Amino acid sequence: MSHNTIALNKQQQPLDHLDSVWLFGYGSLIYKADFPYMQCKPACIYGWQRRFWQGSHDHRGTPQAPGRVLTLIEAPGARCAGMAYEVTPDTFEHLDHREKNGYLRVFTELHWLGEPGQTQGLVYLASADNEAYLGPDTDAAIAAHIASSAGPSGPNSDYLLQLAQALRDMDEQDEHVFAIEQQLLKLLK
Template sequence: MSHNTVAINQRMDRFDGHHRVWLFGYGSLIFKADFPYIERRPATIANWTRRFWQGSHDHRGTETAPGRVATLVAEAGAITAGMAYLITPEVFAHLDHREKNGYLRLAIDIHFDDGSSELGLVYIAAEDNAAFLGEASEIEIARQIARSHGPSGANRDYLIDLAQALRELGMEDGHVFEIERHLIDMRG
């Protein structure tokens, strides 16, 4: 699959006719909501885990030196914490462009702290996309993040901002926090 997934996402019609849709954010969408939303709530999804296995050729790296950003990988029993946004379908055009580097919309059950859940959507970069970098140790990921920079800034900032946002929300993520620890150790 190509890096650019805008056209594929525009064909997703699961939420056609809906006036409002919940969007689940697990990476930069937690700390950088650069789109209008009606409501914002902490939430979780089941059977997916956050991993820094997706390459970023357009935001936190370049075509020849990609950064690493978060995606979700299927894992039975896993719970991933993030932020849910109630949005209108007009926001999809902006999000499809923002998440164009391999991410596709997927319908998913989003669970809220009060015990309720809603069918919503999430952007996931699957293994078959051209920008997928795959599994690596947290130290290897930290090394790549430490040297990567793109049009949206340093890859390091993305990781640090995500770790900080997760802590502020009281959310745990061993993978993210371990990469952060290695980044801090590298800086000395």
Template structure:
């Protein structure tokens, strides 16, 4: 099923978030479910020169890379038909025009086993994108995140909030890529920890 089909044929639309959408959707939704999609791994391989960085120091944000053995945890939001158009318009600016993402339809599996799987719209940035940065070591990615800030805030906040979501909502999941970059970042700062007030001075 193509993205436009899932939008036009349904009375409600599910949108899957795996980056900043897990803590900051900023669109109207009816309910949310924590869960995962199969066949993709989350990686800090996409550049961001607006929300979490700028032209001189692009930040690093996550995208999805196809991997049949992997799964990615996040949140699916149900958007009713009455809010569908405005929500998609908002996301098309946030994710497509400014973020460089395209859309795909994926199968979402809720964490609660009693709930059945569902189709969800997801935004993915590919290597074809001009601000795509690609692979780098955990240390290199952490160093880039440590010095990047954009219109939405510091790149550090993005990383820490995503790690916090995983620990609180999916404590049984070991996201090695995410947590390894977080560990490398914490070594950059004195004391090995960053508070919200410290973020403001970065």
């Protein structure tokens, strides 16, 4: 599958018939909401975990030297916390462009943090069959890759450091993110 998924998302997930859609963010969408939204609240999804296994050719790297950003990997029993945004369907014009590098929109069950309830929402996932997928590596190798990458949205290290801080601000633990952050901080000294 091509890493540019804009047309595929529009074709597979038309949203015009909806008044609003909940969007779940688990990476940069937690700390960088550069789109209008009606409301925002902490949420989680079950059965998924964050992994720095996706290449970024357009934001935190270049086509010649992609950075590493997050995707979600299925993991029975896992819980992934993030932010949910209620948006209008036209907001996906911007979001599909922002998340075009191998990500497909998928509906999933969102569970609110700190309050009862759940709802259906969309999440962007980049699976192993997209051209930008980099796959697993050691924490040290991922940190070294992140330390040496930059793109139009800035240094790849900023993505990781801002995410780690946003998770701490939410009182959330993520062993994968924090282990790579620890390795990155050693390299940046």
